[in-house]
Amino acid sequence: MKILKWIMKAVVALVTIITLIVLFADDLEHTYNKLTWTPPMEINGIAIGMTRSDVVFKLGEPFRCEEDKTFCGWDNGYFAHFRGDLVYLQSTINLPSIPFKNTTDMKTLLGDEDLLAESKDFSTRRYTYLKWGTTFEFENDALIEYMMGEVTWRASSGKYVIKGTVVCPGTECPFDDEGDVKEDFKDKDYTYFIK
Numbered sequence: 001m002k003i004l005k006w007i008m009k010a011v012v013a014l015v016t017i018i019t020l021i022v023l024f025a026d027d028l029e030h031t032y033n034k035l036t037w038t039p040p041m042e043i044n045g046i047a048i049g050m051t052r053s054d055v056v057f058k059l060g061e062p063f064r065c066e067e068d069k070t071f072c073g074w075d076n077g078y079f080a081h082f083r084g085d086l087v088y089l090q091s092t093i094n095l096p097s098i099p100f101k102n103t104t105d106m107k108t109l110l111g112d113e114d115l116l117a118e119s120k121d122f123s124t125r126r127y128t129y130l131k132w133g134t135t136f137e138f139e140n141d142a143l144i145e146y147m148m149g150e151v152t153w154r155a156s157s158g159k160y161v162i163k164g165t166v167v168c169p170g171t172e173c174p175f176d177d178e179g180d181v182k183e184d185f186k187d188k189d190y191t192y193f194i195k
Helices: 002-023 025-036 052-059 103-110
Strands: 071-073 078-083 086-092 115-118 124-129 134-139 142-149 160-162 165-168
Touching: 052 078, 052 086, 103 124
Parallel strands: none
Antiparallel strands: 071 078, 078 086, 086 142, 115 124, 115 160, 124 134, 134 142, 160 165
């Protein structure tokens, strides 16, 4: 009889645990991601600092490059910026495994961004996290591009916020009306605004 009672208690406990897991699966997954997930540090097996020859070896010839070969794109939606022959910035529109698809879920997981660049028509935003050197681009609150590498100005034709301070629009805005960096700011970067 004692064994039967023990088996019944074990079954009830197991059913309870399974029920709780099913009911709270999303919360458990979010908590797990918050504790363990960090943005990918490679795209298509390419890491910052890899050589142009390594990139071509892994991905094949690019479908297009700028004349000076500082920027190249591949058919798979991958783009690399080169300084000399080393990758210093890369992005993709074919998103790696990212556990969020909108800005609310992103902020819940990663916290507030360090840099925010918004388009003039308000439809596109780039959220940059300096800790990882990553940028997530959203259009109409849907994740469309992942970027990683050296953090420089993130082009903006609309609002630009650095560490919670609105820089654009304003007299100190580093961008002209077309979203290009003004001459006065060409030799500076976002750190100019961080006290």
